[in-house]
Amino acid sequence: MRIGKIAARAALALLLAFTVMPLLFMVTASLMSSREIMSMPYPWIPSSLHYENFVKAVRGNDGNFIYLRNILNSLIAATAVAASTVLLASSAGYGLAKFRFKGRMALFMLIMATMMIPFEAIMIPLYMVAMKLRIQNSHVGLILPFLVSAFGVFQMRQYLTTFPVEFLDAARVDGMGELGIFWRIVFPNCKPVIATLAVIAFRGQWDNLLWPLLVSQSDEMKTIPQYISTFVQERSTDQGALMAAALIASVPMLLMFMSLTRYFIGGSSVYESRKG
Amino acid sequence: MPRYSGIERKQARWGLIFVAPAMLFFAVFSYYPILNAFATSFFNKRALSKAPPRFIGLDNYLRLFSLKTAGNELSFYNSLRSTAIFTVGTFVPLLVLSLLAAALIASLDGKRAKRALQVAYYTPAVLSSVVAATIWMLIFDPRGLANQWLNGLLGLTGVDHLWLVDRSMEQLSTMIIYFWKYIGYFVILFITGLSSIPPTIYEAARIDGAGKLQVFGRITLPLLKPTVVMVSIMSMLQCLKTFSTQYMLYTNGAPRGPINVITFNIYVTGIQEQYLGRASAMSVVLFVVMLFFTWFQFRLSKADDVEY
Numbered sequence: 309m310r311i312g313k314i315a316a317r318a319a320l321a322l323l324l325a326f327t328v329m330p331l332l333f334m335v336t337a338s339l340m341s342s343r344e345i346m347s348m349p350y351p352w353i354p355s356s357l358h359y360e361n362f363v364k365a366v367r368g369n370d371g372n373f374i375y376l377r378n379i380l381n382s383l384i385a386a387t388a389v390a391a392s393t394v395l396l397a398s399s400a401g402y403g404l405a406k407f408r409f410k411g412r413m414a415l416f417m418l419i420m421a422t423m424m425i426p427f428e429a430i431m432i433p434l435y436m437v438a439m440k441l442r443i444q445n446s447h448v449g450l451i452l453p454f455l456v457s458a459f460g461v462f463q464m465r466q467y468l469t470t471f472p473v474e475f476l477d478a479a480r481v482d483g484m485g486e487l488g489i490f491w492r493i494v495f496p497n498c499k500p501v502i503a504t505l506a507v508i509a510f511r512g513q514w515d516n517l518l519w520p521l522l523v524s525q526s527d528e529m530k531t532i533p534q535y536i537s538t539f540v541q542e543r544s545t546d547q548g549a550l551m552a553a554a555l556i557a558s559v560p561m562l563l564m565f566m567s568l569t570r571y572f573i574g575g576s577s578v579y580e581s582r583k584g
Numbered sequence: 585m586p587r588y589s590g591i592e593r594k595q596a597r598w599g600l601i602f603v604a605p606a607m608l609f610f611a612v613f614s615y616y617p618i619l620n621a622f623a624t625s626f627f628n629k630r631a632l633s634k635a636p637p638r639f640i641g642l643d644n645y646l647r648l649f650s651l652k653t654a655g656n657e658l659s660f661y662n663s664l665r666s667t668a669i670f671t672v673g674t675f676v677p678l679l680v681l682s683l684l685a686a687a688l689i690a691s692l693d694g695k696r697a698k699r700a701l702q703v704a705y706y707t708p709a710v711l712s713s714v715v716a717a718t719i720w721m722l723i724f725d726p727r728g729l730a731n732q733w734l735n736g737l738l739g740l741t742g743v744d745h746l747w748l749v750d751r752s753m754e755q756l757s758t759m760i761i762y763f764w765k766y767i768g769y770f771v772i773l774f775i776t777g778l779s780s781i782p783p784t785i786y787e788a789a790r791i792d793g794a795g796k797l798q799v800f801g802r803i804t805l806p807l808l809k810p811t812v813v814m815v816s817i818m819s820m821l822q823c824l825k826t827f828s829t830q831y832m833l834y835t836n837g838a839p840r841g842p843i844n845v846i847t848f849n850i851y852v853t854g855i856q857e858q859y860l861g862r863a864s865a866m867s868v869v870l871f872v873v874m875l876f877f878t879w880f881q882f883r884l885s886k887a888d889d890v891e892y
Contacts (some may be wrong), residue, residue, distance in 0.1 A: 405600025
């Protein structure tokens with residue numbers, strides 16, 4: 309083997325160690341006592357399994373198991389956003405791709421232009437809207453600003469542009485209504501894009517800290533990122549429990565990643581088509 | 585132009601019906617808020633105050649950019665500076681190293697190894713930013729792995745590198761956390777870009793006797809330019825919006841000044857201190873900055889579209 313090849317492998321292995329070690333640290337530390345975690349050098353293999361870390365993580369600082377509520381909130385918000393994104397984006401993408409009407413291009417450009425408006429720049433006005441609508445501390449409040457994304461509409465439109473019109477016309481001739489065509493012919497035929505969009509939308513909300521910080525200030529309505537950030541503040545010296553809480557927060561995403569890998573990885577490469 | 589027949593008119597109506605829900609959403613949750621942010625930025629508005637907001641013209645902006653505040657650690661100037669430092673310090677290494685890693689992965693022979701590496705690199709991106717920050721805060725602990733690794737590397741013993749205490753180290757720490765989370769994501773973007781270059785070009789080059797480095801510099805890089813431009817602007821825009829990492833570090837006792845990025849400043853000013861007008865002015869500045877880079881990307885990618 310030539311030196312170049314060895315160097316290349318060494319570089320890749322180094323990067324691999326860098327990405328994987330912190331993950332291994334989270335998993336192993338979640339089973340250790342704080343004392344063991346903070347011993348030098350870090351032992352990597354737990355001498356005995358401290359499952360109570362997980363109990364502590366779930367019980368929370370006040371012993372009221374609020375974490376379970378918060379996990380449920382995150383699940384509800386992420387699922388709802390994924391569902392509505394898929395539905396609204398495919399409907400709009402279908403309308404823009406397969407119907408001719410005046411102002412179609414203008415509407416499409418208007419929707420695309422919103423990609424340039426970062427959430428961080430409009431969160432203050434959105435916060436004021438949420439206060440006016442009195443939807444703070446509710447699931448509606450968590451979900452409302454994320455119902456659909458311009459990126460989703462774009463993806464669906466691109467995908468449906470190549471959808472054969474003959475299918476649609478045949479269904480029309482058979483007397484199927486337009487809504488029926490959308491729901492029973494178009495929608496089921498978009499599975500790959502839909503799965504990708506759903507994954508992107510779901511993880512976006514699973515990861516969202518900023519908006520819940522604004523609208524969900526009561527403990528029962530907090531989401532996972534908020535719970536963890538508070539738990540870290542309250543229990544900064546209980547490292548085992550912190551890592552257990554972090555691991556619990558990650559398990560659903562890791563499971564999703566393992567079973568839907570291609571939609572995750574494909575999902576990032578869809579951005580390729582966004583250039584220009 | 586022929587007049588619309590009945591069927592065509594019906595079609596047009598259905599098209600609008602399908603687009604309407606999404607359009608309505610964007611009107612209320614994108615266009616209204618950004619216009620509102622512009623408008624609010626000209627007022628002195630407090631969230632909980634009963635008094636009506638007072639029109640103060642450009643005062644909010646003048647205050648943000650007043651040179652008197654430049655020395656203040658929590659000033660907007662400082663936010664611009666910390667955002668710029670974080671963005672450049674994160675996206676340049678991300679770009680260079682992910683491109684390098686992608687090229688190296690592409691040069692591997694085993695299909696399985698390629699796939700496994702991609703998945704492994706990508707896994708941190710699956711975790712939420714808050715979890716990433718939590719893991720790394722323990723690693724950056726004085727007794728944590730970061731000190732152990734760095735001391736081992738430098739042959740030192742027992743030196744604390746003050747990862748979350750020292751001002752520059754704290755900035756470096758946020759960059760490392762962010763880099764860790766997103767490296768795999770960008771590796772995959774580049775692998776996708778690389779795989780769209782037809783292999784026949786490489787074969788031709790090899791037959792002509794080009795060396796590996798030559799091929800990379802003369803063929804791969806130029807052909808990959810659109811992807812490089814796209815990924816660099818995308819990662820830049822993403823870095824400009826960073827929030828969670830900084831929030832986590834600050835709420836756990838790290839000093840705020842060095843990591844008081846724009847979004848964090850908006851959050852503190854608007855939500856905690858309830859100065860909605862001033863926070864809106866910051867939002868408008870953030871919006872304009874990002875708009876500029878988006879436009880820049882548009883220009884660049886239009887200028888050099890590659891045809892194979």
